[in-house]
Amino acid sequence: MADQEIEEAVSRAIEDAPDRNFRETVDLAVNLRDIDLNDPSNRVDESVVLPEGTGQETSIVVFADGETAVRAEEVADDVLSPEELADLGDNENEAKDLAGDTDFFLAEEALMQDIGRYLGTVLGPRGKMPDPISPDDDVVEMVERLKNSVMIRSGDRRTFHTRVGAEDMSAEEIADNIDVIVRRLEADLEKGPLNIGSIYVKTTMGPAVEVV
Secondary structure (H helix, E strand, C coil): CCCHHHHHHHHHHHHHHCCCCCEEEEHHHHHHHHCCCHHHCCEEEEEEEECCCCCCCEEEEEEEEEEHHHHHCCCEEEEEEEHHHHHHCCCCCHHHHHHHHHHHHEEEEEHHHHHHHHHHHHHHHCCCCCEECCCCHHHHHHHHHHCCCCEECCCCCCCEEEEECCCCCCHHHHHHHHHHHHEEEHHHHHHHHEEEEEEEECCCCCEECCCC
16 A cells, blocks of 8 residues: 555646646656766666556567467567567668667567677667566566566666556556555665655646655
8 A cells, every 4th residue: 555645646746737638647757866876786777567557558579489479479569580580680760660669578588699689779778678588488477567567767867757657547556656666766776765865746747746
């Protein structure tokens, strides 16, 4: 159960947002402090599974062959073969478009080296290198988990953003998602809560409301 103050902040952010003719996302802005982000080991960079889901469609592409590819086709947005991977390596614009349109990538372990060779320069800087699929992994389960995941990534900047829901979700659901992210940050940062300066929640076009 999320903290009551978080839920109240979410409610205020949604209520204060002006009416729009589209479904807005709800985003979290995190401001870090007292941390050297020039040191890559101090940077935040991981995926977090949101207990109430993202409230949005999450695009997932799988690089696979054989049985893994057949199973992935049931749940992924697209499944690309080794041959299609090689073709992408020859078409940088198409590779960039794919990277921009896709939230997460998965790839069989045997293809990871080829992905580094063909797509490393496109996916690496965007933080979208695939999670490897080992022979013992259930690709369907991996895709379903990623559908409810978001990236929290600071890079070398002290302020970063992540999606925590959509405006038609309940304040309690969004607050539960925020609570999970805050707890993960507190566990991962070197000084825990002391490295968090402030956190704000807002809809896409609405005003920011302080959470922490």
